Amino acid sequence: KAGVTQTPRYLIKTRGQQVTLSCSPISGHRSVSWYQQTPGQGLQFLFEYFSETQRNKGNFPGRFSGRQFSNSRSEMNVSTLELGDSALYLCASSLTSGATTYEQYFGPGTRLTVT
Amino acid sequence: QKEVEQNSGPLSVPEGAIASLNCTYSDRGSQSFFWYRQYSGKSPELIMFIYSNGDKEDGRFTAQLNKASQYVSLLIRDSQPSDSATYLCAVNLGYSSASKIIFGSGTRLSIRP
Numbered sequence: 001k002a003g004v005t006q007t008p009r010y011l012i013k014t015r016g017q018q019v020t021l022s023c024s025p026i027s028g029h030r031s032v033s034w035y036q037q038t039p040g041q042g043l044q045f046l047f048e049y050f051s052e053t054q055r056n057k058g059n060f061p062g063r064f065s066g067r068q069f070s071n072s073r074s075e076m077n078v079s080t081l082e083l084g085d086s087a088l089y090l091c092a093s094s095l096t097s098g099a100t101t102y103e104q105y106f107g108p109g110t111r112l113t114v115t
Numbered sequence: 116q117k118e119v120e121q122n123s124g125p126l127s128v129p130e131g132a133i134a135s136l137n138c139t140y141s142d143r144g145s146q147s148f149f150w151y152r153q154y155s156g157k158s159p160e161l162i163m164f165i166y167s168n169g170d171k172e173d174g175r176f177t178a179q180l181n182k183a184s185q186y187v188s189l190l191i192r193d194s195q196p197s198d199s200a201t202y203l204c205a206v207n208l209g210y211s212s213a214s215k216i217i218f219g220s221g222t223r224l225s226i227r228p
Contacts (some may be wrong), residue, residue: 042218075160094214101166107158109158
């Protein structure tokens with residue numbers, strides 16, 4: 001089975017621009033979560049989508065948004081980029097969503113640099 | 116208090132020894148717990164998950180969960196240089212129909228030959 005794929009792998013943007021990142025989950029997985037990883041803050045939860053609905057979200061400003069399509073592919077958008085948005089953005093997929101069983105598998109990530 | 120806490124390390128262990136990694140969490144309602152391994156420049160890789168109190172073994176890895184003490188640990192037996200990585204503890208703080216995975220800051224493990 002193919003793993004989680006993310007595109008693009010690397011991206012350089014300037015402050016004020018917006019960016020869209022894409023994630024394709026493992027076939028059959030319906031849950032997609034997004035994370036931001038930085039050296040200072042570690043791995044932080046952005047939001048989770050399941051069956052095209054946002055199920056949960058972390059403590060990020062409204063500039064960060066996402067969506068999920070009927071084929072479970074997901075996109076994440078960041079508007080009005082700031083220097084502090086430079087990070088590795090990771091997508092993780094899971095078969096299900098919920099509090100009890102939730103094994104996630106990560107994609108390779110998108111390295112975003114904001115200049 | 117952080118929701119998920121780990122000692123940042125580095126933890127240095129001789130090759131062939133047992134590496135012991137620890138994690139505490141704040142939410143008593145948490146029901147699922149995970150250990151990820153992350154090599155430098157790579158994405159996290161799921162290596163163990165545990166949902167019930169007690170021990171769970173998979174090859175050289177053993178995860179231990181004590182919900183009363185809000186403590187989860189990972190033991191790596193017969194440590195190899197390839198085990199040198201950052202180990203992330205993750206806890207699902209979500210409720211019944213949604214998930215919210217919170218990661219600890221990770222413990223850097225170094226296996227010395």
